[in-house]
Amino acid sequence: MAQKPSSENALYGAGTGSASSLQTAIEKSKMRAQGDIASSIEAQFNSMTRDFREDVSGEELSQFTQAQEQIVSQVLRGVQSEDQRVLKEDGEYRVYTLMQMPxxxxxxxxxxxxxxxxxxxxxxxxxxxxxxxxxxxxxxxESQNAGAGEQN
Incomplete structure (x- = not known):
C-alpha cells in the first residue's frame, strides 16, 4: 500500500496485521488502523481546544477530557474501510488496511x-x-448533503 492520503476533510489510518487465519489478520490490521485514527483525532482535538483547556481547571478540565476520550471511542465506530490488501507470506496472511473518517x-x-x-x-x-x-x-x-444530492 502507498502512503496514507491526507485531506482537510478526513483522517486516515493505516494498519497491518499478520496471522495464520485470514480473519484474525484482517481484525488486527483494522484495529491498528483505528488506533492510528484515534491518535490523529486526539491530536486534532488537542490542537483545536488548547486555548480552551487553559481557561478551565479542576473538575471542568476533568469533565472536558473525559468527554473527549468518550467521543474518540464512539467516533471510531463510524470509521470506514477505504482500501485493503491481502498477501500470503510464508504460510501466513498479511493484511494492509486503510481506513477513513470524516x-x-x-x-x-x-x-x-x-x-x-x-x-x-x-x-x-x-x-x-x-x-x-x-x-x-x-x-x-455540506459534503454529506452534496453526496445525497448526487445519489438522487
Whole structure:
C-alpha cells in the first residue's frame, strides 16, 4: 500500500496485521488502523481546544477530557474501510488496511456531547476552538448533503 492520503476533510489510518487465519489478520490490521485514527483525532482535538483547556481547571478540565476520550471511542465506530490488501507470506496472511473518517463527524459528536454539560458548553462556545469545530461540522454536513444530492 502507498502512503496514507491526507485531506482537510478526513483522517486516515493505516494498519497491518499478520496471522495464520485470514480473519484474525484482517481484525488486527483494522484495529491498528483505528488506533492510528484515534491518535490523529486526539491530536486534532488537542490542537483545536488548547486555548480552551487553559481557561478551565479542576473538575471542568476533568469533565472536558473525559468527554473527549468518550467521543474518540464512539467516533471510531463510524470509521470506514477505504482500501485493503491481502498477501500470503510464508504460510501466513498479511493484511494492509486503510481506513477513513470524516473530521466533521468527530467534531459534530464532540459538540453534541459537550451540550449535555450546559455550563461547560457555554464557556466552550465563547472560545475560538468552538468556531473552528463549528466550521468543520458545517463542511461535513455540506459534503454529506452534496453526496445525497448526487445519489438522487
Amino acid at each position: 473530521i466533521g463527524q468527530a467534531a459534530e459528536q464532540f459538540l453534541s456531547r459537550l451540550q449535555t454539560d450546559e455550563e461547560m458548553y457555554t464557556r466552550f462556545r465563547s472560545s475560538e476552538a468552538f468556531e473552528e469545530m463549528r466550521k468543520r461540522v458545517e463542511e461535513y454536513e
